[in-house]
Amino acid sequence: MKWMQFLTPAQSFDYKEAEAYMAEHASDTVTLLDVRQPSEYKESHIPGATLIPLPELTDRLAELDPEKPTLVY
Amino acid sequence: MLAGKGFKKVFNVSGGINAWKSKTAIGPQDLGMDLFTGKEAPLDVLKVAYSLEQGLREFYITLAKKAGNEKVKDLFLKLSDIEVKHQMSIYTAYNQISKVETNKADFEKMVETGALEGGLSTEEYLDLFKPDLNSEKEVISLAMSIEAQALDLYHRVSSKITHPESKAIVNKIADEEKVHLTSLGRLMDSL
Numbered sequence: 001m002k003w004m005q006f007l008t009p010a011q012s013f014d015y016k017e018a019e020a021y022m023a024e025h026a027s028d029t030v031t032l033l034d035v036r037q038p039s040e041y042k043e044s045h046i047p048g049a050t051l052i053p054l055p056e057l058t059d060r061l062a063e064l065d066p067e068k069p070t071l072v073y
Numbered sequence: 074m075l076a077g078k079g080f081k082k083v084f085n086v087s088g089g090i091n092a093w094k095s096k097t098a099i100g101p102q103d104l105g106m107d108l109f110t111g112k113e114a115p116l117d118v119l120k121v122a123y124s125l126e127q128g129l130r131e132f133y134i135t136l137a138k139k140a141g142n143e144k145v146k147d148l149f150l151k152l153s154d155i156e157v158k159h160q161m162s163i164y165t166a167y168n169q170i171s172k173v174e175t176n177k178a179d180f181e182k183m184v185e186t187g188a189l190e191g192g193l194s195t196e197e198y199l200d201l202f203k204p205d206l207n208s209e210k211e212v213i214s215l216a217m218s219i220e221a222q223a224l225d226l227y228h229r230v231s232s233k234i235t236h237p238e239s240k241a242i243v244n245k246i247a248d249e250e251k252v253h254l255t256s257l258g259r260l261m262d263s264l
Contacts, residue, residue, distance in 0.1 A: 010076055013095045018086045023255060027228060027247040028240075036090070038101065039221040044090055046256075047098040047221040048228040048247070057074065066080040073086035073093075 010072070018071055020059065022048070031070040083162035096217045096254065099201070104251050105193070105226045111233040115170050118239045122246055123163045124184045127217065130156035139208035159249065165240070193222065213261045217254060224250040238249050 013021060022030060027048065034041055035047040041051045052060050064070065075083045090097065108121055114133075130153045137149035168174055193201070204215040227247035234240045 010085045012087045014087050019095055023251065027243040042101045043152055044099055044234040046090065047096065047225040051102055053139055054125065056150045069082040070075060070080050071084045071086050072075065073089040
């Protein structure tokens, strides 16, 4: 079992902090990850978000760059 | 989950989309993606981007004619001028990359205009947002919605494009849209 995933807390940003963070960083240096369902994404999403629904995330991690800061919602 | 999989910096956006007060984008992941095959060479990317800016510029000019008062009319014309600046920077980049000077008229002949920034048509934007053409705030809100849509499209296109230089161009345009969105937000706040 990989205990790291339970012991590593993810820092939280409120929307203002998240928006400022993305404004300060070039588009190709940050990942904004939307883990909701496609129907929710279609209705409304944060501009620039990459959609990978939570149930698919484990199988699709290779699509993301672990070196980049990743903002998740 | 991500932190345990080797992701160096993971941030949770608290409250998610419900807490997000800025402009959002709509539509499925493939919205507007037909504008790009993903295999474009850098010069082709610039031609498509130019056509999208042209579409939006014409959209603003059309709305300026329909606007109910002079302030709103001026605002639409100002927005259309901003698109002209975007187009000029794309045209300049085209000549720099091609290393052969193409005059603007010849360049524009190579560019087809079919859609607006963000991948929706004029009618689709108007149906979607139904702006009050007498209200400056609504007009800026419409412009911000279009910029948010454009930013979103360029991000999605970037992930589809394989040519590194083309990808870099798309990312640069996406960053410019982000700056544009921020400046429209400031304009909104100033009203």
